[in-house]
Amino acid sequence: MQLTVKLFAFFRDGRFKEEGREYPAGTKVGEIVADLGIDPDEVGVVMINSLQSSLKATVAEGDNLAIFPVIGGG
Amino acid sequence: MTEKIFRVNMTDLTTSVEAVPAAWAGHGGRGLTSTIVAAEVEPTCHPLGPKNKLVFAPGLLSGTIAANSGRLSVGGKSPLTGTIKESNAGGTSAQFLARCGCKALIIEGQPKGDVWYSLAVTPQGVTISQEKELIGKGNFAVAETLANRLPGKLGLITIGSAGEMRMASANISVKDPDGGLRSHGRGGLGAVMGSKKVKFISIDPQDGKVEIADTEKFKEANRAFAKALVDHPVSKALGQYGTNVLVNIINESGGLPTKNFTLGQFDGHEKISGETMHDTINLRGGKVKHNCHPGCVIQCSQIYNDASGKKLTSGFEYESIWAMGADCCVDNLDQIAEADRLMDDIGIDTIETSVAMGVAMEAGVLPFGDGAGILRILQEDIAKGTPLGRIIGNGAGSVGRAFGVTRVPVVKNQAIPAYDPRSIKGMGITYATSTQGADHTMGYTIATNILGVGGSVNPLVKEGQVELSRNLQIATAAIDSTGMCLFIAFAALDDATCLPALIDLINARFGIALTGDDVVNLGKYILKTERAFNTAAGFTNVDDRLPEFFYTEPVPPHNVVFDFSGEEIDTFWNF
Ligand code: SF4
Numbered sequence: 001m002q003l004t005v006k007l008f009a010f011f012r013d014g015r016f017k018e019e020g021r022e023y024p025a026g027t028k029v030g031e032i033v034a035d036l037g038i039d040p041d042e043v044g045v046v047m048i049n050s051l052q053s054s055l056k057a058t059v060a061e062g063d064n065l066a067i068f069p070v071i072g073g074g
Numbered sequence: 075m076t077e078k079i080f081r082v083n084m085t086d087l088t089t090s091v092e093a094v095p096a097a098w099a100g101h102g103g104r105g106l107t108s109t110i111v112a113a114e115v116e117p118t119c120h121p122l123g124p125k126n127k128l129v130f131a132p133g134l135l136s137g138t139i140a141a142n143s144g145r146l147s148v149g150g151k152s153p154l155t156g157t158i159k160e161s162n163a164g165g166t167s168a169q170f171l172a173r174c175g176c177k178a179l180i181i182e183g184q185p186k187g188d189v190w191y192s193l194a195v196t197p198q199g200v201t202i203s204q205e206k207e208l209i210g211k212g213n214f215a216v217a218e219t220l221a222n223r224l225p226g227k228l229g230l231i232t233i234g235s236a237g238e239m240r241m242a243s244a245n246i247s248v249k250d251p252d253g254g255l256r257s258h259g260r261g262g263l264g265a266v267m268g269s270k271k272v273k274f275i276s277i278d279p280q281d282g283k284v285e286i287a288d289t290e291k292f293k294e295a296n297r298a299f300a301k302a303l304v305d306h307p308v309s310k311a312l313g314q315y316g317t318n319v320l321v322n323i324i325n326e327s328g329g330l331p332t333k334n335f336t337l338g339q340f341d342g343h344e345k346i347s348g349e350t351m352h353d354t355i356n357l358r359g360g361k362v363k364h365n366c367h368p369g370c371v372i373q374c375s376q377i378y379n380d381a382s383g384k385k386l387t388s389g390f391e392y393e394s395i396w397a398m399g400a401d402c403c404v405d406n407l408d409q410i411a412e413a414d415r416l417m418d419d420i421g422i423d424t425i426e427t428s429v430a431m432g433v434a435m436e437a438g439v440l441p442f443g444d445g446a447g448i449l450r451i452l453q454e455d456i457a458k459g460t461p462l463g464r465i466i467g468n469g470a471g472s473v474g475r476a477f478g479v480t481r482v483p484v485v486k487n488q489a490i491p492a493y494d495p496r497s498i499k500g501m502g503i504t505y506a507t508s509t510q511g512a513d514h515t516m517g518y519t520i521a522t523n524i525l526g527v528g529g530s531v532n533p534l535v536k537e538g539q540v541e542l543s544r545n546l547q548i549a550t551a552a553i554d555s556t557g558m559c560l561f562i563a564f565a566a567l568d569d570a571t572c573l574p575a576l577i578d579l580i581n582a583r584f585g586i587a588l589t590g591d592d593v594v595n596l597g598k599y600i601l602k603t604e605r606a607f608n609t610a611a612g613f614t615n616v617d618d619r620l621p622e623f624f625y626t627e628p629v630p631p632h633n634v635v636f637d638f639s640g641e642e643i644d645t646f647w648n649f
Binding site for chain 1: 526
């Protein structure tokens with residue numbers, strides 16, 4: 001299945017900002033993080049279609065997946 | 075050096091140095107400014123009249139080597155909101171005031187006539203001088219002229235032309251270690267300083283030092299505290315990207331107020347994001363990391379250069395970039411940086427002024443996206459005080475009233491900052507209930523609603539938001555009393571060693587034995603003291619509400635409204 005993956009802050013270094021990517025049905029966010037070579041401990045926030053999600057969630061065809069490191073501000 | 079209260083009476087131009095009353099002894103920063111304002115200012119007074127007072131107080135730990143402890147509080151009755159106000163900034167002045175032995179500087183009264191003054195603070199007290207040369211000048215000219223006129227590296231607190239003209243969104247600027255400016259931004263206290271005819275305050279600590287009751291314990295606690303800060307991943311990201319790293323994540327969440335709060339996402343988000351800013355700064359030879367005062371180990375500030383490599387602005391914050399960017403639909407970071415520099419020079423709050431521009435755009439004064447128009451209005455109207463400049467310079471509410479706009483994002487007449495309360499509901503509770511009008515720093519639920527720091531509460535549901543905002547507002551009031559930058563809160567929420575180390579620092583500084591409960595009680599006391607002032611000034615629970623349109627206009631992409639009843643909001647105060 002096809003989905004859009006977006007990366008932020010230093011997760012972009014040596015990777016990409018946004019890419020359409022192909023994964024088998026039933027893939028979990030954690031598996032995509034591993035596939036991208038991102039240390040899961042560095043992941044702060046995951047959103048699927050602008051909703052808060054987690055590494056354990058399963059993605060679906062056409063989803064918009066955004067992966068952020070631990071960040072803050074204010 | 076024994077701590078004293080430094081008092082300046084601008085009516086008869088006298089000054090005094092007084093012993094600290096017992097009831098004020100345990101307070102610093104916001105706890106002290108709010109205690110003094112509540113004790114000495116008539117709540118119903120006119121904020122720009124002789125009965126209001128302007129109170130500066132360094133935090134309990136300011137002037138020591140404690141990491142991130144150099145924040146200064148200023149308090150008074152706000153001309154923007156009519157409520158009590160505490161606004162907090164970096165720069166070197168808190169550390170220098172503390173080293174002068176100045177626990178608080180109280181400026182009261184009002185001179186007759188049109189003569190302007192400056193104040194000079196040293197460990198011996200305060201002297202008042204007449205000022206002519208710098209009247210009408212912007213903050214950068216004041217800082218540069220004084221660097222030549224006054225010998226040594228002095229602390230400097232100043233107002234620009236907006237403060238002189240007593241605009242309700244005038245800020246108070248504080249010099250940072252590199253001659254840049256940090257601002258006591260919100261609530262218009264620069265107008266109060268202007269109403270007292272004080273253009274600037276210089277601070278020379280001479281060889282003054284802050285006394286530490288137990289030096290060894292203090293050093294040990296500071297090591298643990300600084301380690302907790304440095305180790306936390308949020309601190310690292312703040313150093314690398316600044317607070318502007320938030321543009322993309324808040325946009326992704328659907329909570330980035332866009333086009334005067336009609337949308338929750340901005341098409342131009344990538345162009346104004348922290349990631350783009352980071353790359354631009356590096357490309358142009360600026361500085362990605364910079365501290366607003368010596369001793370900060372997080373360094374969220376930065377120096378942003380223009381395309382020719384010349385410094386354009388520093389301390390370029392997310393909320394300012396959001397306001398001029400997404401809220402006004404300007405996707406040009408250089409124009410936003412130029413506006414930021416102009417607003418620092420004029421001495422006007424970047425959030426209030428930019429949100430006011432967004433309302434002016436809705437009113438048709440200028441089109442959305444017109445960055446050049448914003449720069450023109452800042453220079454030609456606000457800096458010069460034309461009628462339009464004064465309408466905008468008096469804030470978003472003022473623009474709404476002048477042009478008959480109903481979509482005016484303010485609470486208690488103060489502009490709502492960078493997080494939409496419909497799609498990030500915890501922030502809605504903070505805006506509604508804060509004792510100071512809409513202010514994200516009062517109870518930053520973004521940490522838990524969006525960033526996954528200190529647990530996680532779904533931003534789109536009502537459950538848990540009131541409690542979250544309450545706990546954060548109580549903790550924030552206490553942290554604002556220590557002189558600590560609020561960004562220590564990320565480590566404090568996640569790392570169990572951080573808060574105890576902070577309490578150890580306070581105990582070692584004063585030779586006392588505060589507990590965690592004492593700190594929570596301090597936070598509660600501050601909120602209740604501030605609320606009692608507001609009640610006496612005429613505010614009721616009905617003022618703790620968001621503007622009507624948040625309840626009736628769904629915001630995309632989640633198409634949600636703010637759906638808390640008044641009774642639900644009022645449960646905030648059940649403590
Ligand atoms: S983290 Fe930022 S705001 Fe806080 S003390 Fe450091 S530079 Fe100043």
